Amino acid sequence: MNVSEARLELLTIRDIEFVAKVSERIHYTNSSEPFLNHSFVVLNDAIPRKIFSVDSYSINPVSFKQAVSEGVSSDLFSVYRAYMHQHPLLPHFLAPESSDVSTILTTTTADEFHQTDLYQEFYKVLGIEDQLAFALPHPQGIYVLVYSRETAFSEKEKVIMQLLKPQLQIALKNWQRIRELELHLRTLEENSVGVTQTHEAPGGWTRLSPRQQAVAELAALGLENRKIAEKLHISPKTVGKHLENIFEVLDIHNRTALAAMWSRQ
The missing domain is CATH 1.10.10.10 (Winged helix-like DNA-binding domain superfamily/Winged helix DNA-binding domain)
Incomplete structure (x- = not known):
């Protein structure tokens, strides 16, 4: 989605400078480092949060594979796996090519969210009331970047992440291409002697x-x-x-x- 001029007016000059700086860092990938780890390091403090997580999902069937995060135990992630089908943003995660940066509290009400087992058994334990998230498609599934905290996210924060999302998508495609290229190069060099x-x-x-x-x-x-x-x-x-x-x-x-x-x- 293109960010409208009206929404860009929510940002200060300092905000725009921050987006430019983070965008530059996003593209400094290392093909030997998992992209989840790179995303976590670069975007960890992009907006105020209690917990930041970069999650990996497979599609058809949908399953939660792994997460790079701090402050969430493996036992709690097992609880998340059990109830993730109740996540209000799951439909957005599964249609990343058409979805915006989304938040739980703009998708459902707090009361409806609180009635789910997912909230009672997972998010309530962590003290989380809202999430801002967006998904990045890749050949093996999707990566989902998730900011979680006790208070609602603002429109300004959504605009910042909406500007960073396409930069991250380009960096992911280039990271994948470089890994493919390095593998192809090794294969060529192994098989090209005398050919x-x-x-x-x-x-x-x-x-x-x-x-x-x-x-x-x-x-x-x-x-x-x-x-x-x-x-x-x-x-x-x-x-x-x-x-x-x-x-x-x-x-x-x-x-x-x-x-x-x-x-x-």
Whole structure:
């Protein structure tokens, strides 16, 4: 959902600067670190909360898999599993492509929420009266980022998280792509000894060596030379040399052209 100008007026200059700063941190992912952990570290204090949790669900059938959190015991999460079908936001979690950032108290009344076993056995024990949450789809299911506290969340806080949500979705897609790329690179390097490629894709992409393809894809994703070097365990100088050769092979002159070509592969 696009945030309307009317809702943006709820934010101060300081709020917008904060969103920009957190958005930048969101994209500094490490493919060797689980995305749940990365999200937890970056967004833990984005808005005031008593408990912050990044949860993982599988779909078809719906099941709660794991959570990165502080202050909630494994026994309590077992209680949550038993009653999660009563969660007022579960329909929003299961339709993340169309759902906004949502809160319990804008979805149901406090009285209705208090009547559920989920509240009596789980949230009441934790002293939680409201949650602000949103979901991120991924190939294995959904991740749900959940802020919980004793008081209701404001429209301003919802706007802040609505601005951060698409940044997190982009970071997740790039994180997944880099992990796939690293796995593909290892497979190519294990199987490419003595093998000569004979088929070319349009644009000459396959004329690049496996290492050059890895450098090219990471550069196309927007990573700087230093980050590419860290991912591939080579020096930034070697990355620069690879890019010079890549530009020559592909007959292009800059990273913008490289990104455009990569998106067509």
